[in-house]
Amino acid sequence: MRVLGIEGTAWCASAAVYDSETDDVHIESDPYLPDSGGIHPREAAEHMSDALPSVVDAALSYAEREYGRASIDAVAFSRGPGLGPCLRTAGTAARSLAGSLSVPLVGVNHMVAHLEIGRHRSGFENPICLNASGANAHVLGYHDDRYRVLGETMDTGVGNAIDKFTRHVGWSHPGGPKVEAAAADGEFLELPYVVKGMDFSFSGIMSAAKDRYDEGAPVEDVCFALQEHVFAMLTEVAERALSLTGADELVLGGGVGQNDRLREMLEAMCTQRGASFFAPEPRFLRDNAGMIAVLGAKMAAAGDVVPIRESSVDPNFRPDEVPVTWRPGDESIREGPRTEHTERARDGVERTDRDHTGAEATVELLGDNRVRKRRRSRTYRHPELDGTLRRSRTTLEARLLNEARRAGVPTPLVHDVDVANATLTLQHVGERDLADALAHGTDASRVHTRTVGRHLARLHDAGIVHGDPTTRNVRIRSIEEPDANVDGTIADAPGSRPHTYLIDFGLGYHTGHVEDHAMDLHVLEQAVAGTAMDPESLLDAFESGYLSVGDSAVIDRLRTIEGRGRYR
Ligand SMILES: C[C@@H](O)[C@H](NC(=O)OP(=O)(O)OC[C@H]1O[C@@H](n2cnc3c(N)ncnc32)[C@H](O)[C@@H]1O)C(=O)O
Numbered sequence: 001m002r003v004l005g006i007e008g009t010a011w012c013a014s015a016a017v018y019d020s021e022t023d024d025v026h027i028e029s030d031p032y033l034p035d036s037g038g039i040h041p042r043e044a045a046e047h048m049s050d051a052l053p054s055v056v057d058a059a060l061s062y063a064e065r066e067y068g069r070a071s072i073d074a075v076a077f078s079r080g081p082g083l084g085p086c087l088r089t090a091g092t093a094a095r096s097l098a099g100s101l102s103v104p105l106v107g108v109n110h111m112v113a114h115l116e117i118g119r120h121r122s123g124f125e126n127p128i129c130l131n132a133s134g135a136n137a138h139v140l141g142y143h144d145d146r147y148r149v150l151g152e153t154m155d156t157g158v159g160n161a162i163d164k165f166t167r168h169v170g171w172s173h174p175g176g177p178k179v180e181a182a183a184a185d186g187e188f189l190e191l192p193y194v195v196k197g198m199d200f201s202f203s204g205i206m207s208a209a210k211d212r213y214d215e216g217a218p219v220e221d222v223c224f225a226l227q228e229h230v231f232a233m234l235t236e237v238a239e240r241a242l243s244l245t246g247a248d249e250l251v252l253g254g255g256v257g258q259n260d261r262l263r264e265m266l267e268a269m270c271t272q273r274g275a276s277f278f279a280p281e282p283r284f285l286r287d288n289a290g291m292i293a294v295l296g297a298k299m300a301a302a303g304d305v306v307p308i309r310e311s312s313v314d315p316n317f318r319p320d321e322v323p324v325t326w327r328p329g330d331e332s333i334r335e336g337p338r339t340e341h342t343e344r345a346r347d348g349v350e351r352t353d354r355d356h357t358g359a360e361a362t363v364e365l366l367g368d369n370r371v372r373k374r375r376r377s378r379t380y381r382h383p384e385l386d387g388t389l390r391r392s393r394t395t396l397e398a399r400l401l402n403e404a405r406r407a408g409v410p411t412p413l414v415h416d417v418d419v420a421n422a423t424l425t426l427q428h429v430g431e432r433d434l435a436d437a438l439a440h441g442t443d444a445s446r447v448h449t450r451t452v453g454r455h456l457a458r459l460h461d462a463g464i465v466h467g468d469p470t471t472r473n474v475r476i477r478s479i480e481e482p483d484a485n486v487d488g489t490i491a492d493a494p495g496s497r498p499h500t501y502l503i504d505f506g507l508g509y510h511t512g513h514v515e516d517h518a519m520d521l522h523v524l525e526q527a528v529a530g531t532a533m534d535p536e537s538l539l540d541a542f543e544s545g546y547l548s549v550g551d552s553a554v555i556d557r558l559r560t561i562e563g564r565g566r567y568r
């Protein structure tokens with residue numbers, strides 16, 4: 001099959017021809033470069049209408065030369081996300097071409113295309129994908145017929161964040177390559193580092209970077225520090241996603257993926273944990289119609305075409321809204337191939353009797369009902385950032401584990417704290433992780449998730465957030481008669497051992513803000529929705545547990561967070 005792809009979400013007017021027999025992708029692009037400042041939506045739309053006809057002509061001439069007349073079988077275009085006026089221009093061009101060539105039209109989600117091109121070029125079966133583009137930043141995994149958003153930016157996209165800093169220092173758009181060049185001569189300085197579970201935010205680090213520059217720090221140093229912090233955050237969340245799902249393949253997508261330092265960090269992280277990493281070549285990372293044509297061919301082959309009258313564009317098109325028609329539905333990130341350590345990590349009850357390597361730490365069983373948790377040095381991080389993070393998270397975890405227990409939330413006892421070696425000796429609790437139980441979808445899982453809701457509400461009431469309440473950070477003990485206990489009350493029976501514990505408080509902090517509390521719930525719900533069987537009833541149980549103790553304003557805020565168009 002041969003597909004003509006059209007890309008026009010924002011800055012890049014592009015057309016491509018993909019031949020699925022030979023796997024050849026020919027791309028013609030004409031970028032919009034603003035004279036000053038960032039991307040102006042009106043100028044970008046004007047560029048799109050001026051430039052698109054000629055790149056389409058060039059792509060069609062190529063197709064005719066290579067494959068002969070009438071060689072195109074379908075036209076694929078980006079339906080969103082992106083700037084409305086640009087999308088509409090590209091959509092109109094695609095519709096009229098499909099009409100004049102008398103071929104079907106395929107509406108492609110641009111972010112899924114960034115992901116699928118990596119999967120296609122790598123040959124990986126079931127990777128986690130990190131999309132690091134201008135207007136977006138998220139980690140995705142395939143589960144239950146959709147690409148689930150496992151984590152994402154809570155404010156701007158990663159490239160836009162970097163571009164805002166370079167505008168502040170007076171550099172022209174795009175800023176990413178300039179920051180990369182300047183960073184080569186820079187030295188480390190400390191900036192904020194914000195990871196919440198698998199979500200992250202850039203606003204704090206960007207205003208701190210501007211402040212450091214305004215205070216006279218050398219711009220090379222600020223650029224160096226920006227890259228070290230921002231890319232370490234992305235690498236950390238990618239590793240967390242691998243750890244949560246047990247996947248052992250990672251692909252990178254998006255324009256910021258052209259950055260050597262980001263690729264180096266991701267490569268190092270994957271090597272350290274025995275996973276495979278792939279980044280497509282730069283022409284497929286930045287916006288391009290090649291990725292639209294390649295995904296368009298897969299969709300067309302699956303019959304996933306769109307009638308012209310239903311082909312309107314969607315500036316807020318999220319990747320998890322796309323029904324994935326071109327992959328077998330029974331594939332899931334949960335079922336992905338396993339490395340030796342994830343095999344051990346995912347084998348159910350026996351897991352507790354073995355040592356374990358998490359995203360951050362190695363947990364060793366010591367006998368005597370104790371475990372030793374050591375935060376390993378991560379070679380991808382700058383040594384200074386690495387040391388600070390490991391030490392501060394160790395101290396914080398010890399303190400918050402104790403405070404949480406005083407607030408009535410079951411946590412392991414802290415037997416010993418060795419900050420210099422980033423090591424804690426803790427009570428061994430529970431029999432397995434909630435994540436392993438959820439994969440089997442039993443009634444008892446609902447009891448446990450309801451209890452997690454109550455635990456988080458108690459924690460929040462005490463002014464603490466967990467910061468990373470994924471299903472790997474809940475330890476459970478089996479409940480013999482789950483049906484008799486569906487209200488989850490047995491944890492409270494006097495003298496009984498708890499059946500649900502919270503662990504891993506290294507990302508926790510003190511706060512009374514409803515927004516921060518709601519983020520905790522969001523992290524838990526993303527983890528459940530992204531990996532569990534029958535997530536709906538689990539989420540209901542979780543929220544009713546939370547409401548039985550906590551503030552309904554937090555649940556209201558959670559709905560707002562979920563509904564937010566977060567990309568700016
Ligand atoms: C919706 C769509 O229009 C949007 N497109 C987009 O963001 O363009 P993309 O090509 O994926 O990424 C552009 C960004 O990529 C950054 N960039 C390019 N080269 C870079 C480099 N060497 N280092 C860091 N950032 C780089 C630029 O500064 C710019 O912010 C998206 O994919 O989110």
Ligand SMILES: Nc1ncnc2c1ncn2[C@@H]1O[C@H](COP(=O)(O)OP(=O)(O)OP(=O)(O)O)[C@@H](O)[C@H]1O
Pocket residue numbers: 240243244356357358359360361362363371373412426427428429430432433472473475503504
């Ligand atoms: N006190 C404990 N009792 C029993 N098992 C534990 C305990 N602490 C940790 N574990 C086991 O070790 C695993 C990793 O621990 P933890 O989550 O604290 O480390 P981590 O590296 O921060 O993990 P991640 O970042 O993947 O959540 C847990 O999922 C759990 O299976």
Ligand SMILES: [Fe+2]
Pocket residue numbers: 110114133134254255286287
């Ligand atoms: Fe893009």
